[in-house]
Amino acid sequence: MGSFNGHVLPGTLFLAVGLWRVWSAVSRFAADPPAFHVRAWCPLELPRAPRLLELYVVAGGAFLDMCLELGGGVLAGRGGG
Numbered sequence: 001m002g003s004f005n006g007h008v009l010p011g012t013l014f015l016a017v018g019l020w021r022v023w024s025a026v027s028r029f030a031a032d033p034p035a036f037h038v039r040a041w042c043p044l045e046l047p048r049a050p051r052l053l054e055l056y057v058v059a060g061g062a063f064l065d066m067c068l069e070l071g072g073g074v075l076a077g078r079g080g081g
Contacts, residue, residue: 009064
């Protein structure tokens with residue numbers, strides 16, 4: 001079972017991505033309800049931001065969480081076994 005500290009960063013990233021998806025869906029629906037359709041991801045429509053930023057954040061956050069879960073016990077002196 002994980003510690004509180006091991007769940008703060010992944011939970012925060014999960015919450016941020018979830019809020020982004022809710023905001024994106026509501027704003028797209030409010031802009032044009034008949035043309036609204038569900039998307040698997042919400043592209044970022046800023047001039048200088050990568051369009052796939054949401055996917056990068058999810059993939060990077062999952063990788064970071066995996067590294068913290070696997071390496072956190074070793075770094076804290078609680079090696080697996």
